[in-house]
Amino acid sequence: MVITSVGEDAHRVDALLDLGGDERLADGVRQLATARPQSVMWACTSGSFVFGPDGARRQAAKVAAAAGVPASSTSIAFVDALHHLGIRRVAVAASYPQDVAEHFVRFLAADGVEVVAMGSHGIITAAEVGTLEPDRVQAMVAAADHPDAEAVLVPDTAMHTLAIIDRLEAAVGKPVLTANQVTVWKGLQLAGGVPALPGLGRLFEAVR
Structure with a gap:
């Protein structure tokens, strides 16, 4: 690495x-x-x-x-993973400010992925994202979820998620795709x- x-x-x-x-x-x-x-x-x-x-x-x-x-x-991995799973409607739990998160929404839309809900948390630095505790990450994912979403996306490699993916999926009852995972x-x-x-x-x- x-x-x-x-x-x-x-x-x-x-x-x-x-x-x-x-x-x-x-x-x-x-x-x-x-x-x-x-x-x-x-x-x-x-x-x-x-x-x-x-x-x-x-x-x-x-x-x-x-x-x-x-x-x-x-x-690109997010889009390819969604195609792999046959998923077209998602919710996004974004750590970013709103304007940056909207770039991700447009990126997904260009490949036919519909974002039905998005939570934007306005965190400016990757360093701060890296300090988020698992309970906070889970709360962000749960808050972003929507009944029409087939999966919840967590697009920030600075967020520590690999050790808690099963926990996140259990919390929302659907696939959760995180940046480091994809x-x-x-x-x-x-x-x-x-x-x-x-x-x-x-x-x-x-x-x-």
């Missing part, structure tokens, strides 16, 4: 466009060279969806070309196959 450079830790569109810039990602790929990965994931949701669907795919294509292996990003899933898929992994939610049970 390589942590790419950060100009400013801020959930603002200008800062996120800088975060996902070509040179920052190219530098990250160069640092990965000695690891000889089978796939590469740009493990950042907001730093990919702010570029829009076409921009996010160009971003991933540049990473793949530089790395010489298949590559994707967290935002990133791992997509990276494994690109590398050749996704094993069934207990504790990582219904996405990792729907192996085919």
Whole structure:
């Protein structure tokens, strides 16, 4: 794993466009060279969806070309995971400010995913998101849920969710897709196959 450079830790569109810039990602790929990965994931949701669907795919294509292996990003992984599960209507539990969260809604809509409800929590920095306790995360997910949603999405890789996905799904009674979960899933898929992994939610049970 390589942590790419950060100009400013801020959930603002200008800062996120800088975060996902070509040179920052190219530098990250160069640092990965000695690891000889089978796939590469740009493990950042907001730093990919702010570029829009076409921009996010160009971003991933540049990473793949530089790395010489298949590559994707967290935002693209969300869409691919929803297609994999056959889900079209979702609720979003976003840590971001409203304007940033709306970029994610538009990103999903471009691939035919309808957001029927969204909770936006206005947290500016990834550092603060990383301090959220499991009870707070669960409350955010439950508050964002909607009867018409087939799944709840949690789009922030700074939020610690991998250890509590089963708990989150139990709380809402439906799949919960989180940023780190879909990133791992997509990276494994690109590398050749996704094993069934207990504790990582219904996405990792729907192996085919």
